[in-house]
Amino acid sequence: MFYSKEEFKEEFTKRLGQDKVPQTAYAVLGAMMKELLEEDWVKTNQLYTESxxxxxxxxxxxxxxxxMLVQNLHSLGIFTIVQEGLQELGFNLEELEEMEPxxxxxxxxxxxxxxxxxxxxxxxxxxxxxxxxxxxxxxxxxxxxxxxxxxxxxxxxxxxxxxxxxxxxxxxxxxxxxxxxxxxxxxxxxxxxxxxxxxxxxxxxxxxxxxxxxxxxxxxxxxxxxxxxxxxxxxxxxxxxxxxxxxxxxxxxxxxxxxxxxxxxxxxxxxxxxxxxxxxxxxxxxxxxxxxxxxxxxxxxxxxxxxxxxxxxxxxxxxxxxxxxxxxxxxxxxxxxxxxxxxxxxxxxxxxxxxxxxxxxxxxxxxxxxxxxxxxxxxxxxxxxxxxxxxxxxxxxxxxxxxxxxxxxxxxxxxxxxxxxxxxxxxxxxxxGITHRRWLIKANPELTQLITQSIGDDWLKKPILLNDLNKFIIDASFQEALKEVKRAKKNQLIAHVEKSWDSPIDPLSIFDIHIKRFHGYKRQLMNILHIQSLYDRIKEDSTYRPYPRTFFFGGKAAPGYEFAKQVIKLINVIAAKVNQDPLVRSHIHIVFIENYNVSHGERMFPAADISEQISTASKEASGTGNMKFMMNGAITLGTLDGANVEIVERVGKENAFIFGLHSQQIMLLEKHKNYRAQEVIEQSPELKSLMARLLSGELSDGTENISFIRNQLVDLNDPYFVLKDFHSYAAMHEKVLASYEDQGNWQGMSVRNIAESGIFSSDRTxxxxxxxxxxxxxxxxxx
Ligand code: GL9
The missing domain is CATH 3.40.50.2000 (Glycogen Phosphorylase B;)
Known part of the structure; x- marks a missing residue:
């Protein structure tokens, strides 16, 4: 149907007619795509049947x-032709993509x-x-x-x-x-x-x-x-x-x-x-x-x-x-x-x-x-x-x-x-595994281009070749370019988010991202409790003025899962308080992304510095978000659970932030039933005051109680070991901050993660x- 940009423009213009609005452009483009792949589809089926x-x-x-639209453009190898062609005709492919449900x-x-x-x-x-x-x-x-x-x-x-x-x-x-x-x-x-x-x-x-x-x-x-x-x-x-x-x-x-x-x-x-x-x-x-x-x-x-x-x-x-x-x-x-x-x-x-x-x-x-x-x-x-x-x-x-x-x-x-x-x-x-075509090539064309400039384009078909990036770990100009890519992806995310989020996001802050379904074992509760403790510390200790961080959350709770829904509420209550406080706001900022889905993911993974993978060890079968972050150069802050274990094996412990109990320890505590959440609270002044305030209702808006969170941590004896792992999690966050100060080393860690991510392509799986x-x-x- 078309093999060049000019041919595309001609065919597209012909079909578009006089109706030059984006809605029509979207429909025309979709129809052209379908026609284009139809023959191959029929032929593939025939081939399978006959052979x-x-x-x-x-x-x-x-x-x-x-x-599907943009992914299929990539697969058909006509993404650039179409993107440029549309632009010359006064349309923006990104805008058309947004029309696709x-x-x-x-x-x-x-x-x-x-x-x-x-x-x-x-x-x-x-x-x-x-x-x-x-x-x-x-x-x-x-x-x-x-x-x-x-x-x-x-x-x-x-x-x-x-x-x-x-x-x-x-x-x-x-x-x-x-x-x-x-x-x-x-x-x-x-x-x-x-x-x-x-x-x-x-x-x-x-x-x-x-x-x-x-x-x-x-x-x-x-x-x-x-x-x-x-x-x-x-x-x-x-x-x-x-x-x-x-x-x-x-x-x-x-x-x-x-x-x-x-x-x-x-x-x-x-x-x-x-x-x-x-x-x-x-x-x-x-x-x-x-x-x-x-x-x-x-x-x-x-x-x-x-x-x-x-x-x-x-x-x-x-x-x-x-x-x-x-x-x-x-x-x-x-x-x-x-x-x-x-x-x-x-x-x-x-x-x-x-x-x-x-x-x-x-x-x-x-x-x-x-x-x-x-x-x-x-x-x-x-x-x-x-x-x-x-x-x-x-x-x-x-x-x-x-x-x-x-x-x-x-x-x-x-x-x-x-x-x-x-x-x-x-x-x-x-x-x-995850498909590097959607999660790197489509979601992060800027990084894709940098990689291809540096190691050629064979990795596109053989992602294991990302390994060649290992030679750039201490290469200053590669590091600089990688930093530039990250900045661009952060700015794109900000531009997208700020339409719906009213407080401005600092593009120079560390983007710490926790996106996945809300579930007890995934421990979004531990993350938000830690943020609350940071808030308290900034308020109480005038010498504690940490480097700015933006904490992103995104994810849905099953409609019948009350505990998970109350964690969402808690995050939003604490977010409102943190984001309104002029002193605290310049150090920590919370953003809750509404209706987290695949399209949001495509914007968020590339913008992350820190990938929160903090499930209770032994509970997360694998996780795949961890791989999407890694492939886009974010560093894992996580437990030795699921595929995190294999990620750390590849990149080395020094290129990830690993904390918390191991799966064996968790399983033993469960088996012998000898974990006492109450004792952990008693032993820690920090947890004690945090829990007192949490349970008093102070952190819950006054309108709603937080009975399910109380029930989970106290009556059910903290089944996901949030309190038990809290301090090692907090300590690891401090280590993240210290590491970020050494930008040379940080960028090197990031390169290492990308270089080792090829094995996690679903092509290998x-x-x-x-x-x-x-x-x-x-x-x-x-x-
Ligand atoms: C899950 C596991 O919880 C994840 O750890 C795993 O990565 C994926 C894919 O293997 O499967 N099992 C499961 O029931 N879900 C998973 O994500 N839940 C949903 O997909 C909703």
Whole structure:
């Protein structure tokens, strides 16, 4: 369609016509992009079908893809042409990008990881696709009102239609409810209609597919007892909204419906479009289940193989357990899915029957061993009237992985010890990664340019080559240029934020950034309590006048998670006080970024000096924000948790600020129950006064109490060890300040972090999955 800037301008102008407003420009540009990638998309699919190569399906309840327009311009290799062309025609690409709504089809790390994986699969020219749900409403929009989080529905679909292709021809029917005997009757069918989105591979012609399913009423007859209006409402609800849960389960029937809907639709399609006989499934298809949300794919695949393909149990089980593999993303107890047996038996009776049989056979096998009752219980899929999805996922998969070395070790040695003993060969680690294309090349073109000027452009395709930057650690002119980049990114962030934030932000201050979901274990509370202690110290000690710092917070709390919501309120109360105080304000400043999402992230990671990664050791499975900061030259201030451990291994302890209890220490304190928060408070005058003021309500506006924070720290004995780690956290902040004074050394640390970040590209992660689990072959789309 166009190969040069002039050709682009000509085509664009022609299509734009007389309607030269940004809205039209945005629409025209989008339409041109879609046309441009359409041919490659069709060709990629044809190639996969004709060559009968093995294909991967990554099933996930969340895909937090972020905006697509600019990312696709980069992938198609026409970003510069278009950006300059638009400028010459009087349009600003950045302004057009702002018109694109962000599809918030995920909560946080787990959903964003799925999106990074899609990007890497396409970039590496591997045949891998996503399967998920086309939620009409993504994650809620957060507004801060009077310091409190309030939630508003986000309906992104209205404006985005266009990137996707509805495929009525590929719709399938999903069976819910009904009676089983003598045969499955009275089924309430739901129609699943796929919407396909193109996943464009960087500088190749591979265009993979993200297939999102939408629930609609079926044309098949409804059972006599069922009211049609009720059925219509229930059906629409299935793909209406993403559950806003973060590392938490609701146990609601609608969630289970979503899971089964997505798995059944995906599997039916996979089987229908299989190029060979069904017993060859494991050679033709790999299915990865992203956490336990799609674990119901295991009995569903069994159902299809048994009832629709007519296989015997042994053969069906053999196929299933060589096709499906499982990734675990958390060890938090409250995030472990357990479904009520009755609920399953009523909603998906045949699937429940199969789960029961899987459990029965597995237990029969276990009978041959001498097992303690406790061990046997841990290994039971069905236990106490509950179906434990993680156990089902391990038993029914050929590979099981954690998402960072520490996390996988904890799975093997503690959380899944009994399962590991049964299936030692299944367990492996795949440390998470992030796509450097979005999080460095797109988000930070200034840094990208500096790197390319210094080490050439091979790193764009092989991010591990960022390692070559190590030779610039003490190079004064590189350091100066890096500082310049950071300053530019800070100013851009300020320009963006100041539209909504009323107090001016100092671009020369240290940008200390804490962005992620609000959760007890992520310890935003520790951060804000420390800031309060800084405030007190500045007020009381006239010799303490620290170098200016701006503390940024951003993140959403699950609507039902009261504690997390009160932490948001506390931050906003303390922010109001700090930011209004003329003395304190020149030393510390707090900014709360409303409605933190992917687009905000793209502006914030590049502007950071300090990356707050302060979870209670052993609780954060991996973290991926830590990698995005590192790649943009921020220094980690964190605990030895999740992938922080591997980051520190790469950069060296001297290039990070590490504090706090280690995971072993935390696990011992938990096991022996010998932590006493009250004693820690008693021993520290600083904590004592901080707690007294906090609990008196002085820090809570007078309008609201802080009962949940009190409850957590006092009544619940500080389960995330905020008080226990407080002093070593505060001491590390002082070390940050001292280090920042030596700018030569600081910039060197920053270079070191960028240089070592290549290993955390999701290209590395995906290549490892492909080599060790999926066995995919690179397919070149040439024609
Ligand atoms: C998570 C873990 O908590 C993170 O540590 C991890 O980096 C990601 C991706 O592996 O998975 N598990 C989980 O349930 N969430 C994670 O972020 N939560 C959300 O995504 C909301």
């Amino acid at each position: 009968k190569v093995k294909q991967l399906y990554y099933i996930s309840i969340e895909f937090l893809i972020g905006r 962000e599809p918030g089809l995920g909560n946080g790390g787990l959903g964003r990881l799925a999106a990074c994986f899609m990007d890497s699969l396409a970039a590496l020219q591997l045949p891998g696709h996503g399967c998920g749900i086309r939620y009409k409403g993504g994650l809620f929009t957060q507004q801060i009102e009077n310091g409190f989080q309030t939630e508003y529905p986000t309906d992104w679909l209205r404006e985005i239609e266009g990137w996707e292709k509805r495929r009525d021809d590929l719709a399938v029917e999903i069976p819910f409810y009904g009676r089983l005997h003598p045969r499955h009757t009275d089924i309430e069918w739901v129609k699943a209609v796929p919407y396909d989105m193109p996943i464009v591979g960087a500088s190749g012609r591979t265009v993979n597919t993200l297939r999102l399913w939408q629930a609609e009423v079926s044309e098949r007859p409804l059972p006599a007892y069922k009211d049609f209006n009720e059925y219509t409402l229930e059906t629409a609800a299935i793909s209406d909204r993403l559950y806003p849960d973060d590392s938490l389960v609701t146990g609601k029937i609608l969630r289970l419906k979503q899971q089964y809907f997505m798995c059944s639709a995906s599997l039916q399609t996979i089987i229908k479009t299989l190029p060979g006989p069904v017993h060859e499934l494991p050679h033709q298809v790999a299915i990865q289940i992203n956490d336990t949300h799609p674990a119901i794919a295991i009995p569903e695949l069994m159902r299809i193989l048994l009832d629709e393909e007519g296989l015997e149990w042994e053969e069906a089980w053999n196929i299933t357990t060589h096709t499906i593999s499982y990734t675990n993303h958390t060890i938090l107890g409250e995030a472990m899915e357990k479904w009520d047996s009755h609920l399953l038996a009523s909603l998906v009776p045949r699937v429940y029957e199969i789960i029961h049989e899987i459990d029965r056979r597995f237990k029969e096998q276990l009978q041959e061993q001498v097992l303690k009752e406790q061990e046997f219980k841990k290994l039971s899929i069905i236990d106490d009237g509950l179906v434990k999805m993680a156990v089902l996922a391990v038993v029914g998969s050929y590979k099981v992985n954690g998402v960072a070395e520490l996390h996988t070790d904890i799975l093997k040695n503690r959380e899944m010890k009994e399962l590991y003993r049964q299936f030692p060969g299944k367990f492996h680690n795949k440390t998470n 995906i290549q490892q999955y492909s080599d060790d689990v999926w066995d995919l072959k690179k397919i070149l789309n040439v024609y």
